[in-house]
Amino acid sequence: MGEKMKITVITGTEVKGCTWHLKEAFLSELRDGNEIQEFYLPRDSPQFCRGCKICFFVNESKCPHADKVMPIWDSMVNSDLIVWAYPVYVLHTPGHVKTLLDHFGCHWMVHRPEPKMFTKTAVVLTQSIGAPNGSAQDDVATSMSWLGVPRVKRLGFGMIDGVIWEELKPKRRKKFIRKTKAFARSLKNLKPAKGLSLKGKFFFEICKAMQKYLLKKTDKPSADGQYWIDQGWITP
Numbered sequence: 001m002g003e004k005m006k007i008t009v010i011t012g013t014e015v016k017g018c019t020w021h022l023k024e025a026f027l028s029e030l031r032d033g034n035e036i037q038e039f040y041l042p043r044d045s046p047q048f049c050r051g052c053k054i055c056f057f058v059n060e061s062k063c064p065h066a067d068k069v070m071p072i073w074d075s076m077v078n079s080d081l082i083v084w085a086y087p088v089y090v091l092h093t094p095g096h097v098k099t100l101l102d103h104f105g106c107h108w109m110v111h112r113p114e115p116k117m118f119t120k121t122a123v124v125l126t127q128s129i130g131a132p133n134g135s136a137q138d139d140v141a142t143s144m145s146w147l148g149v150p151r152v153k154r155l156g157f158g159m160i161d162g163v164i165w166e167e168l169k170p171k172r173r174k175k176f177i178r179k180t181k182a183f184a185r186s187l188k189n190l191k192p193a194k195g196l197s198l199k200g201k202f203f204f205e206i207c208k209a210m211q212k213y214l215l216k217k218t219d220k221p222s223a224d225g226q227y228w229i230d231q232g233w234i235t236p
Helices: 018-028 065-078 095-103 115-119 134-146 171-187 198-216 224-229
Strands: 006-011 035-040 080-085 123-129 152-159
Touching: 006 018, 018 123, 018 171, 035 065, 065 115, 080 134, 095 134, 095 224, 123 134, 123 171, 123 224, 134 152, 134 198, 152 171, 198 224
Parallel strands: 006 035, 006 080, 080 123, 123 152
Antiparallel strands: none
16 A cells, blocks of 8 residues: 555454464564554454344444444454454354354444445455365455445365464475465455446346345335435435
8 A cells, every 4th residue: 555554353263373473474574664453253242142132223323232332343444454253163154253244234334334445455364174164254245245345355274284373384384474475465465346346236226226125115214224325325
C-alpha cells in the first residue's frame, strides 16, 4: 500500500502450538512498519448469542455482549487486512470462532452491511492433524463474503505427524514456515479492493430489492430499512 497497513488478527486458540507458530510466521513478514491488533479466542470471545435479536431490531451496540464484540468489530472495520488463524475442530471452525461470527450477523449484506468492508482483504490460516481444511475455512470465508469482504485468501496445512509442534519432523516444520512466510509476503504491497466482488454485487442487488420490497409493506422502516435509506441505497 505504500503506507502503514492496519491488520486485525483473530487467533482461534490461546495455546502456543501449531496454529500459533504458523500465525507468528505469517506476521513476521508483516510486523515491520504496520499496525497490528491481535485478539485471542476464547479469551476475547463473547458468550453465545442469546437470540434476543436486539442487534437486528435496534442496534448492535445494545447487544448484551457488546463489550466483547464491538472492540473486535471496530478493529476489523478500521483494518486493511483481517487475519483469521485457527485449528480445525471436527472438520469445522472451533465453536468460539463460530460464536464470534454469529454476533456479526447484523452486518451481513442482507441486514446492515458496512461499506468499509467492501475494500478489505481477509486471510484464513488453518491447520489440522490431517483432515481437509476446506470446510473449516468455509465457515469463516462465508461470513467474510456476506459481510462484503471482496477478497478472501486461504492457506491450510495437514500436520500429519501429530498435534504438538515440537514433535513434528524438522523438515515439515520448515516447509510450513516457508510456505506461510511466502503467503504473507504476497500481501506486503496490498492495495484496497475496488469494491464488492462480482458475486458480492449480485448478493447486494438481491438484498437491495428485498429491502425495497419490505419498505413498501410497512409504514415505518425497520432498523435495517432505515440503514439502507441512510446509506442512500434505497429511497423511502
